[in-house]
Amino acid sequence: MDFNELLDPFERLLEDVAGPERIRQIESDAALGELWTALEESGFLDALVPEAAGGAGLTLGDVYPLFVALGRHAVPAPVAETMLARLLLAKEGVDYPRGPIVLAVAHGDATPPVPHGRVAEHVLVEAGGESLVLVPTEALTRIETGVHGCLSGSFSWEAPLSGLLCSVPEHGLRTLAALVRTCLIAGAAGRLLDMTVGYANERVQFGRRIGQQQAVQQQLAVMAQQVVAARLASEAACVAGLPVNSPLIVATSKQVCGTVAAEVANIAHAVHGAIGISEEYDLQLFTRRLHEWRLADGSSSWWALRLGEARLASSQSSVDFVRAALVPV
Amino acid sequence: MFENLKLAALPEEDEALRAPLRALIQRATADMPIDRRSRSWQGFDAEFSRLLGSEGYLGLTLPKRYGGGGRSPLARFVVVEELLSAGAPVAAHWIAERQSAPLILNFGTEAQRETYIPPICRGEAFCCIGMSEPGSGSDLASVRTRAERVDKGWVVNGQKIWTTHAMRGHYMIALVRTSGTSEDRNKGLSQLIFDIHTPGITVRPIVDLTGDAHFAEVFLDNVELPADALIGEEGKGWQQVTAELAFERSGPERVYSSVVLLDAWIRHLQAVGRSDSATTALVGRLTAQIAVLRSISLACTALVAAGESPVVEAALIKDLGTSFEQELPVVIGDDLAGHPDEPVDPELYRALLYTTYIAPSFSLRGGTREILRGIIARGLGLR
Numbered sequence: 001m002d003f004n005e006l007l008d009p010f011e012r013l014l015e016d017v018a019g020p021e022r023i024r025q026i027e028s029d030a031a032l033g034e035l036w037t038a039l040e041e042s043g044f045l046d047a048l049v050p051e052a053a054g055g056a057g058l059t060l061g062d063v064y065p066l067f068v069a070l071g072r073h074a075v076p077a078p079v080a081e082t083m084l085a086r087l088l089l090a091k092e093g094v095d096y097p098r099g100p101i102v103l104a105v106a107h108g109d110a111t112p113p114v115p116h117g118r119v120a121e122h123v124l125v126e127a128g129g130e131s132l133v134l135v136p137t138e139a140l141t142r143i144e145t146g147v148h149g150c151l152s153g154s155f156s157w158e159a160p161l162s163g164l165l166c167s168v169p170e171h172g173l174r175t176l177a178a179l180v181r182t183c184l185i186a187g188a189a190g191r192l193l194d195m196t197v198g199y200a201n202e203r204v205q206f207g208r209r210i211g212q213q214q215a216v217q218q219q220l221a222v223m224a225q226q227v228v229a230a231r232l233a234s235e236a237a238c239v240a241g242l243p244v245n246s247p248l249i250v251a252t253s254k255q256v257c258g259t260v261a262a263e264v265a266n267i268a269h270a271v272h273g274a275i276g277i278s279e280e281y282d283l284q285l286f287t288r289r290l291h292e293w294r295l296a297d298g299s300s301s302w303w304a305l306r307l308g309e310a311r312l313a314s315s316q317s318s319v320d321f322v323r324a325a326l327v328p329v
Numbered sequence: 330m331f332e333n334l335k336l337a338a339l340p341e342e343d344e345a346l347r348a349p350l351r352a353l354i355q356r357a358t359a360d361m362p363i364d365r366r367s368r369s370w371q372g373f374d375a376e377f378s379r380l381l382g383s384e385g386y387l388g389l390t391l392p393k394r395y396g397g398g399g400r401s402p403l404a405r406f407v408v409v410e411e412l413l414s415a416g417a418p419v420a421a422h423w424i425a426e427r428q429s430a431p432l433i434l435n436f437g438t439e440a441q442r443e444t445y446i447p448p449i450c451r452g453e454a455f456c457c458i459g460m461s462e463p464g465s466g467s468d469l470a471s472v473r474t475r476a477e478r479v480d481k482g483w484v485v486n487g488q489k490i491w492t493t494h495a496m497r498g499h500y501m502i503a504l505v506r507t508s509g510t511s512e513d514r515n516k517g518l519s520q521l522i523f524d525i526h527t528p529g530i531t532v533r534p535i536v537d538l539t540g541d542a543h544f545a546e547v548f549l550d551n552v553e554l555p556a557d558a559l560i561g562e563e564g565k566g567w568q569q570v571t572a573e574l575a576f577e578r579s580g581p582e583r584v585y586s587s588v589v590l591l592d593a594w595i596r597h598l599q600a601v602g603r604s605d606s607a608t609t610a611l612v613g614r615l616t617a618q619i620a621v622l623r624s625i626s627l628a629c630t631a632l633v634a635a636g637e638s639p640v641v642e643a644a645l646i647k648d649l650g651t652s653f654e655q656e657l658p659v660v661i662g663d664d665l666a667g668h669p670d671e672p673v674d675p676e677l678y679r680a681l682l683y684t685t686y687i688a689p690s691f692s693l694r695g696g697t698r699e700i701l702r703g704i705i706a707r708g709l710g711l712r
Contacts, residue, residue: 193330197709214699217706224705225649228331232628233621235336255617301610308613312604317592318619319414319585326620327338 006058007065013042014073020282026076027149030118032100035077040098045079048087048242055090061328064183064238068231071187071293074285076151078102078116080180085124087242089134092166097122101134103177105297110156113145115181115296117153122163125155126173131165139163152292171247178297179250182234182257185293188286189227189260192268195283196220199272216271223267230260240328248310248325251303258300261290330709334642336624337631343404347411350386354415364679366416367589370582371543371687373497374418375455381419382452387426391434396447402633406626410581416589420494420543425449425456428576429502433522436561436569445500445522457525459489459503459547460570466491467700469504470515470567474549476505482556483521485529485549493694495545496532501525503549504566518566521558529553539686572638577695579629579643583650584622586691587657590684591615593677594661601671608664615657622650641708644701651691651698658685 017035026032039045047063049055067080078100085101099121104111106127114123123140125133139162140155169176197220200211210216237253244250265287269276276283294300314321357377358366365372381387389405391397398404412419430449433441448454465471474487485505495501502522509517525532529552534542561569598608625646632639662681665673692698706712 190330193709197330197711200711211706211711214703217711218699218702220709220711221645221648221702221705224330224709225645228334228625228645229621229649232334232336232624233617236620236624239336251613252617252620255614256621300614304610304613304617305606306613307616308609308611309604311595311612311616312598312609315599317414318588318595318616319410319623321616322620322623326616327624328336 006062007069009042010044010066011069011073013038013044014069014075018073018075018077020285023074023076023285024149026119027151030151032077032119035075036100039077039079045082046086048083049090050087053090053093055086060179060242061239064235067180067183067238068187068190068234071184071189071289072191074188074191074289076116077119080183081116081124081177084176084180085122085134088124088132088169089164089166094134094164094166096134096164103173103180104155105172105174105177109158111154113150113152113154113296115152115292117142117155118144118151120153123155124173125161126168127161130168132168132173133161134164134166135161136163149288150292152296170243171250174297175244175247175250178254178303179234179237179244181293181297182230182237182250182253185257185261185290186227186230186234188290188293189230189264192264192283192286192290193220193223193227195286196223196268196271203273210271219267219271223264226260226264226267230257230264233257236326236328245329246325248307249328251307252326254298254303255300255307258294258303261294265290331642331645333632333637333639334625334628334645335631337403337627339403339407339627340401343401343407346386346404346407350384350408350411351415353380353384353386354411354417358415358417361416361418362679363416363589363593363676364683365418367587367593367680367684368418368420368541369413369416369586369589370419370423371541372416372418373420373494373543375421375452375497377418378422378452378455380452381422382450387422387452388430388446388450391430391446391450395434395442396450397430398450402630403627406581406630410585413582413585414588414592421455421497422449422452424458424493425454425498425500427580428458428573429456429500431576432502432520432569432573433560435572436520436565438557440557441522441560454500455494455498456500456502457492457495457498459492459495459501459505461491462488463490467697469570470518471511472504472506472518473511474503474505476507476519476521476554478507479553481553483554483558485521485523485552485554487549489547489549491535491544492547493544495525495547496534496542498525501530501547502560504570507563507566515567517564518570519563520560520566520569521554522560523552523554523558527552527554537687537690539683571640574696575638575640575643576633577643578647578701579626579633579639581623581626581630583647583691583695584619584626584653586651586654587684587688588619590661590680591619591657593680594665597665597674597677603668603671611660611664615653615660618653622646622653625649641704644696644704644708647695648692648698648701648705654691655688658688
């Protein structure tokens, strides 16, 4: 499938239903409203579902540009998560419900804060058993983080979880969730680069545009490098495909993108100055998310530890290890 | 932005070069200690370069009619990756094969191509690049070495400095002023190629802080050159140099300069059985970085393969790659010395300190970090 045939209508849809004012409203009242209806009607949510089950049967590599677009638009809903959840359920013949689904790995009878948890209708939970359980959120206690504008929410429960079941994917649900975060980070980081370059070309201080100052140029150059690193790392992880053959490609991507998220957010704010900190300016919609996604589903250092364990267990050279385990086949 | 840098894969026919080359490298470098391997593309061994040439591993991207391999830059990526990963001594042919031969192919006359490219592909002709001068470092457009047109050709006067392997090369390709003054900046510059042993040339090696002498100063005193020393067009030297530098900056050598040290450290960790979480996470982080840097470098090579001259992209991967190469000896040193009760092989210690001392040069050679970031900023549409 031609990328643009897929991506262009998706981008237009996101521009229509997930503009900055809409994002702010959803952050305030946690009601997705027409945003979700439009996504549901568009068919994109079934992009990964096998054709036999009524979906488009696309691969993870095919939908990679869509995942990045979600980050680029700071879409305040678990779109990629729902697409993956539907795939996991549909390929085992489970008739999945409509509505937004988030992915969570439980510790005991609770989850950590899950991105988009406040707007979810179902949580696909990995709770240590043989199966994932798709639990309606009304059957759970939903706990808000209390952070301003934050759409993450955690969940807890007392009675044993019940709901639709499907197998735990290879290498666990966290690997898939982390993969989603890296694509979102790549998208939002790219958007921040555009915004920051645009701002540096307009803002005048000391009688000239700040983008003419070498010190600012050097920061933007670093930002561009980070954006490229996040994009290629997350693309590699998606192109490697499903089921995840090597969780180490995802580990690489989350390690890299987690670091990129922090650095890109810092530079975006540094170049924008005080205006970037204000609520009414759009920058914060992206930088806050970069940090949330960086912290969700295992940080850079958690994934670095996983990758380091595998590397130390291998007698290969670094080049051979990278070629064998960290490059999509 | 930079959407043109796309995930690229190495074709199978290029991957096929790897195994036989690896066997050749192992045979030729079996006795090389780690600290010599860690000299990476600074290690000079003319015999090894001739061996690579005779086995067909040099000039892979150059046309067959000039003795090249007629293959894509992705094939060369495999060869370079293998050589650097092993720490093979590639300096003798490095500059000639990487940038001089492509420069001559792109801008030279047919006679120049036939003269210079075949011996470069055989690993018999080595080049040095006369760019920097005592008064022209990053500000390359201010070069003062001047070539005057005379009846029989050119007379060159001036001085070059930091010229890598000038004392061991056969030819110099120099950026010189052929008209105007240094006030005219990048106008009036041209590139000349000549035998480094031409009368009037004095080469004086410069010893560096590791005790090696890889670069030199070169004095040009009324050096008479034939008219056909000119490469390309008179006055177009700046544009030609810019294209040449894209070759110099885009390769995997900007990621792998410290990889011998990285691998030696990991073997050390495995030998002593260390697996504390700080060290393991550090190993993981560095492994993730090298993976993504490799994919960016490969993406850049794929642009070259598509016939583009990725000047900005090359600056981007070089800056990112050299930052990583420079971080390696710092964090590895911190880890090793952070375990003072653990014995460290003297060879590893020498490799560590060699790399630590030479690492500042990684972001100087081929364009400083600040210059590269300026190029990236222009590519972003700033200024």
